[in-house]
Amino acid sequence: LDFVEKGLVTRKSSKVNWDPEDMTVLANEQVIDGRGWRSGALVEQRELTQWFFKITDFAQDLLDSLNLLEEWPEKVKLMQHNWIGRSEGLLIRWPLAKPVGDAHELEVYTTRPDTIFGASFMAVAADHPLARKAAEENVELAKFIEEVRHMGTSVAALETAEKKGFDTGIRVVHPFDETWTLPVYVANFVLMEYGTGAIFGCPSGDQRDLDFANKYGLPVIPVVMPEDGDAKTFQVIEQAYVDDGVMINSRFLDGMKPEKAFDEVAKLLDAKTIGGRPMAERKVNFRLRDWGISRQRYWGCPIPMIHCEACGVVPVPKADLPVKLPDDIEFDRPGNPLDRHPTWRHVKCPQCGRDARRETDTMDTFVDSSWYFARFTAPWANEPTEPKAADEWLAVDQYIGGIEHAILHLLYSRFFTRAMRETGHLNLAEPFKGLFTQGMVVHETYRVGGPSNNGRWLSPSEVRLEDVGGKRLAFEIATGEEATIGALEKMSKSKKNTVSPEEITDGYGADTARWFMLSDSPPERDVEWTDDGAAGAHRFVQRIWRLVQIAAESLPGVKPAAAKDGDAGAVSKAAHKILKAVGEDIEKLGFNRAIARIYELANALASPLNDVAEGKADAALKSACREAVEILV
Structure with a gap:
């Protein structure tokens, strides 16, 4: 509520991934090949009113x-x-060859206005106003837009998806040449949330644009070439030229460096007008978007707002905080159970006293973890x-x-x-x-089938690995069906690529699990869990126990003491050197280095302890070994 008072919270419409079967919003990462990660249902792009923190x-x-x-x-x-x-670019207003409804121009944000003479097409997002208007009279375009609405909206999803487009029939006029028109496509790789939801495609300078142009037979005009290149012969065919160079095929920009051409285009278009405004203006853009905190689910902090038909959206009075979730909740069907609760969501408006309803969205759980450290400094405080x-x-x-x-x-x-x-x-x-x-503990994934036919993730215990003709294959134990072996990924319940703690502790013990996790690699790197690695760690833990057992049986009553000379001195020197190094490594969080030094100490102790066990050690060596073993454990 304090954030609301400071203007740091807003409520607005936003496009989300909607699972129609689970009836909930999905994160971009939960959309796999256009389907919900759990239900397998085709995901829809929906406009929902959401609460946002203005990050x-x-x-x-x-x-x-x-x-x-x-x-x-x-x-x-x-x-x-x-x-x-953060990017610095130009907002360019491209005139439409013919008005589309009330629209007379198409706004495009670009960081490369210097390549404007290499433009061969415009592309707009599926939910861009021009796209929606054109779809009203084009059934095939409407179908294409609906197809795009079932795709994931993450940058990663767009980068890996096949690039598709649909010519709307709309044309724009080039800002520097009234006789030059360019087609406007709806494209599946353009998002309304980024920039203006529209781009101009320069195929010669962007690989994505080049792939798109080659697919749809659009012109490819080289506009930047290496400084030692030949403008008469330089071509871009399969690989876009993205390095620095000089301008070519760009009329009055020819011979300039791209930086100078940027400034020249900005200056000239700023002097031109369209609809009473400059045709272009410099603009700083951020990729970062406001943080949408609304979640359509029961778990999460209630959003302390009340909806009143007379007063609008009203904050819950601070005296009524905290808003507590009801305990008598039913999870008998998909969707947000708070929407169906018979009493909890019904409340009086704190301003006019009329019947009103609580906000039933709850907050993203990241809200709690974003300031707990501040609360922990005084958990007893009323504020x-x-x-x-x-x-x-x-x-x-x-x-x-x-x-x-x-x-x-x-x-x-x-x-x-x-x-x-x-x-x-x-x-x-x-x-x-x-x-x-x-780092994270990672494990490869196994899957039978695919997302389009309700494919299933398998746990490592459900899979049999075989070497078939030199190729490593996986098969489901229960059915014999071949499974796809996926990449090493963070262990997660959703993909079942987990190894249960019980399996590890039952097979090797907790000490082995800890030892392997710490010794496999630097702690900042991911750890690939393997049975071979765990078995190796188990062997070393057993070795430590054997060394300690020898000392316990052979050195009863011996007092630990350091030595300076002979074999005893060598043992003492090694133990104290490693003790110091291990302490320094632990302070620097270098646990794997500390463990490597413990391996060294175990190796250094093996022969002297054998001498002790065989009765070949003198008093000094026994005392030094006793001290070294105590350091070891």
């Missing part, structure tokens, strides 16, 4: 402040930098934070978490501290001073 208000600050995070991994900062995605305690404890000195949180939790937390500074709850901007990202 974009802080986009520039979030970007600039990355340079201050000196104790963060560079890869995390780079991921956030790219996710925020969200206690300023004195927050000042004393924050920022967090060392934060440890997975790299998968780089552009979600970690970015949201940075937003939250800034927003809470605006509301007076905190006095800092950055939540975490130091950051360490540990």
Whole structure:
């Protein structure tokens, strides 16, 4: 509610992935080949009214402040930098050859206006107003738009999907040549949420545009070539030219560097007008979008808003907080059970007293994890934070978490501290001073069938691996059906590529599991779980136990002591050297290096302990071995 008062919350319509069978919104990552990851139903693109945190208000600050995070991994900062995605470009208004309804122009944001003479087509998103208008009179276009609406909307999904387009019949006029018109396509790789929902395609300078142009027989005009190239012979056929160079086939821009051509196009189009406005204007754009927090489900913090037909959307009075979820809930059918609760959602409007209803969407669970560290500084406080305690404890000195949180939790937390500074709850901007990202435990996936025919994920225990003609194949044990072996991925319940803790502890014991996890690779890297690796770790744990058993049986009553000379001195020197190194490695979170040194100490102890067991050791060696074994364990 404090965020609402500061204007940091908005409610607006947004396109979402909707699973019509589970009746819920899906994240982009949960849409596989156009179908819901769990139900297998064709996903629909729907417009839903959602609540958003205005993280974009802080986009520039979030970007600039990355340079201050000196104790963060560079890869995390780079991921956030790219996710925020600041770009400087030009908003160009292309005249329509003929008006389409009330529209007389098509706005396109581009970071490469220098390539404007290489344009051969325009592409708009399926839900762009021009696309919708054209579809009213074109049944085939309407079918194509409906097909696009069933695709995933993530950047990753668009990059891997086949590029498809449909010529709307609409034409635009080139800003520098009234006799030159370009076709307007609806394309499945253009999103309404990015830029203006429209692009101009320059096939010679962008591989995606080139593939599209070659598919639909559109012109490919080279406009940038290497500085030592020959404009008369330079061609772009299968590979777009994306490097620096000089302008060609661009009339008055020929011979310029792209940077200068950018400025020249901006200057000339700024002087032209269309509809009483400049034909182009410089614009800074961000890839980052406001954070949609609405979820159509029971679990999650209630959104403390009330809908009144007379007063509109009204905040819950702070005296009535917290809003508690009902316990008598039924999960007997798909959809949000809060929408069906007989009493919970019915409430009086706090302003006019008339009948009203609660907001039944709940908050994204990332909301809770985005500021818990601030609450933990004073969990007893009646207010969200206690300023004195927050000042004393924050920022967090060392934060440890997975790299998968780089552009979600970690970015949201940075937003939250800034927003809470605006509301007076905190006095800092950055939540975490130091950051360490540990790797994930990964395992290959197995799947029979595919998403279009309700394919099933299989767990490792349901699969038999075989070598067939030198090729590694997987088969479902129960049916004998061949399964597709997928990539190494984070262990997840949805894809069943998990190894249960019970299997590990029953087979090898908990010590082995811990040892393998720590020893396999640096903690910041992913760990591939393999039975061979676990077996190797188990053998070493057994070896340690055998060394300790020898010491326990052969050195009763022997006091540990360091030695300087002879075999005893060598044992003491090795043990203390490794003790110091292990301590330093652990402080630096180099657990795999620490374990490698423990291997060294075990190797160094093997022969002296055998001498002890065989009665060949003197008193000094026995004392040194006793000390070394205590250091080892």
